[in-house]
Amino acid sequence: MTDRYQQFARSGVGRQIVRRLGLPNPTPLRRYRPGDPALNGPALVGAARGGRLLDTVHTVLKSAGIEALTEPLAAAEGAQARHAALVFDATGITTPQRLRELYEFFQPVIRSVGTCGRVVVLGTPPESAGDPRATIAQRALEGFTRSVGKELKRGATVQLVYVEPGAEAAVESTLRFLLSARSAYVDAQVIRVGTHGSPAVEPADWDRPLAGKVALVTGASRGIGASIADVLARDGAHVVALDIPAQGDELSAVANRVHGTTLQLDITAADAPARIVRHLSERHGGVDIVVHNAGITRDKTLGKLKSSAWDAVLTVNLASQLAVNDALLEAGALRENGRIIGVSSIAGIAGNVGQTNYATSKAGVIGMVDSYAPLLAERGATINAVAPGFIETKMTAAVPLFIREAGRRMNSMSQGGLPVDVAETIAWYASPGSAAVNGNVVRVCGQSLLGA
Numbered sequence: 087m088t089d090r091y092q093q094f095a096r097s098g099v100g101r102q103i104v105r106r107l108g109l110p111n112p113t114p115l116r117r118y119r120p121g122d123p124a125l126n127g128p129a130l131v132g133a134a135r136g137g138r139l140l141d142t143v144h145t146v147l148k149s150a151g152i153e154a155l156t157e158p159l160a161a162a163e164g165a166q167a168r169h170a171a172l173v174f175d176a177t178g179i180t181t182p183q184r185l186r187e188l189y190e191f192f193q194p195v196i197r198s199v200g201t202c203g204r205v206v207v208l209g210t211p212p213e214s215a216g217d218p219r220a221t222i223a224q225r226a227l228e229g230f231t232r233s234v235g236k237e238l239k240r241g242a243t244v245q246l247v248y249v250e251p252g253a254e255a256a257v258e259s260t261l262r263f264l265l266s267a268r269s270a271y272v273d274a275q276v277i278r279v280g281t282h283g284s285p286a287v288e289p290a291d292w293d294r295p296l297a298g299k300v301a302l303v304t305g306a307s308r309g310i311g312a313s314i315a316d317v318l319a320r321d322g323a324h325v326v327a328l329d330i331p332a333q334g335d336e337l338s339a340v341a342n343r344v345h346g347t348t349l350q351l352d353i354t355a356a357d358a359p360a361r362i363v364r365h366l367s368e369r370h371g372g373v374d375i376v377v378h379n380a381g382i383t384r385d386k387t388l389g390k391l392k393s394s395a396w397d398a399v400l401t402v403n404l405a406s407q408l409a410v411n412d413a414l415l416e417a418g419a420l421r422e423n424g425r426i427i428g429v430s431s432i433a434g435i436a437g438n439v440g441q442t443n444y445a446t447s448k449a450g451v452i453g454m455v456d457s458y459a460p461l462l463a464e465r466g467a468t469i470n471a472v473a474p475g476f477i478e479t480k481m482t483a484a485v486p487l488f489i490r491e492a493g494r495r496m497n498s499m500s501q502g503g504l505p506v507d508v509a510e511t512i513a514w515y516a517s518p519g520s521a522a523v524n525g526n527v528v529r530v531c532g533q534s535l536l537g538a
C-alpha cells in the first residue's frame with residue numbers, strides 16, 4: 087500500500103514543513119533492477135593493520151565491477167565528494183585500544199556516504215578471535231555499526247560481517263548482496279560467514295545465480311510469498327508455488343507469472359509432508375530451496391486468547407514447518423548444497439502486545455535455525471531465516487492507523503519495507519555462493535527500534 091506521508095514529505099510544501107518541524111524524512115530507497123551496476127559509484131576500502139580480508143575485498147569488488155579506492159575522493163568545487171560505499175576490514179584489531187583505527191578510518195569520511203550508500207565492517211567472530219582482548223575488541227564492533235546505522239541518513243545502510251578464519255573465499259555473495267540495492271531495507275545487521283558445510287559455489291552468472299534450481303515457496307499466492315516467487319524466478323529458479331486450495335486462482339496467477347508450477351495443499355494437513363516430498367521427488371527429482379513463508383496471525387491479548395487461536399498459529403507457523411523439514415531430510419529430497427529458509431518476525435525477537443501465540447511461533451523459527459544448522463551443515467546444506475519488520479502488505483494495511491504509522495517510522499529508514507526486500511534477502515541465502523552462510527537470522531526491518 088502507498089505511504090502517503092512519504093509522498094507528502096517529498097512534495098514542495100511537504101519538504102518545507104518536514105524540515106521546519108524536524109519530522110522524519112524518508113528517502114525513497116534504491117531497489118535492484120536487473121542490469122543495474124553492483125554499486126552506484128566507487129567504494130572506499132580500508133583496513134586495520136594486519137587485517138586478513140583486504141585482498142579478498144579487492145578481489146570481490148573487481149569481480150563485481152566496483153571501483154575500489156584506497157584514498158578518499160577529493161571534494162569537487164562547491165560539492166561534497168560522495169562514496170557509494172565504505173568498506174573496512176577490522177579483522178586486524180586485536181585490542182580495545184586499536185578500536186581507534188575504526189574511528190580514524192570512518193570519522194573523516196562518514197559524511198561522504200552517498201544516498202542509499204553502503205557501509206560494511208568486516209570482523210572476526212569474537213569467539214574465534216583468540217585471546218580475550220581480541221575477543222572484546224571484535225565484539226565491540228557491533229556497538230559501532232549499530233550506532234552508525236542510526237546516524238546514517240538518506241537511505242544508507244551499515245552491516246557488520248563476521249568472517250570465520252578460513253572462510254575468506256566464501257564472502258563474495260554476502261558482500262555483493264550488502265553493497266547492492268538488493269539489501270535496501272536490511273540495516274545494522276550482524277551476519278556470520280562460517281567454514282561449515284559445502285564450499286561456496288560461485289554462480290556462473292551472478293544475475294541468475296539460481297539457474298537450474300528448484301525452489302518450494304509456501305504461502306506463495308500473495309504478499310511476501312508472491313514476491314519471493316518473483317525474485318527466485320528472476321534469479322533463475324523453477325518455483326513450486328504452494329498455498330491452500332482456497333487461494334487456488336491467485337496461486338495459479340503467481341505460478342503463471344513466474345513460469346513455475348502450483349501445489350495446492352494445507353501445510354497443516356497430516357499428509358502434507360508426504361505429499362510435498364512425493365511431488366518434489368516425482369516431478370523434480372528433489373528440491374534445492376525450501377522457503378517456509380506461509381504464516382498466520384490470530385491476535386488477542388493472552389487473557390482473551392482462545393486455545394484454538396494458539397493452536398492454529400503454532401501449527402501453521404512452526405509445527406508444520408518442522409514436519410516438512412523432517413520429511414524432506416528423511417527422504418533425502420533436499421539436494422546437495424540445499425537451502426531451508428524460515429520467515430520469522432521482529433515480533434519473535436521483541437515480542438508484541440496481542441501476539442503471544444505469533445511471537446512464540448516466530449521465536450520458534452529462530453530456534454529451528456539454531457537447532458537444524460549443524461545438522462544441515464553435515465549434509466552440505468544451510469538453514470537461515472529472515473525476520474521482517476514493518477513490511478507494506480495487506481497484513482500491515484489492516485493494522486490500526488496509529489500503530490501502523492508508528493511501525494512505519496520507528497526505524498532508521500523512517501518507512502516500511504516492501505515484500506521485495508524480504509524476497510531479495512531470501513534470494514541471497516538461496517544463492518549457491520552463500521554455502522558458508524548458515525544459522526543466521528537477518529532482520530529486514532530498516533533497523534527497527536523494536537527488539538533492537
Ligand SMILES: NC(=O)c1ccc[n+]([C@@H]2O[C@H](COP(=O)([O-])OP(=O)(O)OC[C@H]3O[C@@H](n4cnc5c(N)ncnc54)[C@H](O)[C@@H]3O)[C@@H](O)[C@H]2O)c1
Nearest residue numbers: 305309310329330352353379380381431474476477479481
Ligand atoms: N507483513 C509483514 O509486515 C510481516 C512481518 C513479519 C513477518 N511476516 C511473515 O511473513 C510471511 C508472509 O506474510 P504476508 O504479510 O505476506 O502474509 P499473507 O497473509 O499475505 O500471506 C500468507 C500466505 O500464507 C498462506 N497460508 C496460510 N496458512 C497456510 C497453510 N496452512 N497452508 C498453506 N498456506 C498457508 C496464506 O493463504 C497466504 O497466501 C508470514 O510468515 C508472516 O508471518 C510478515
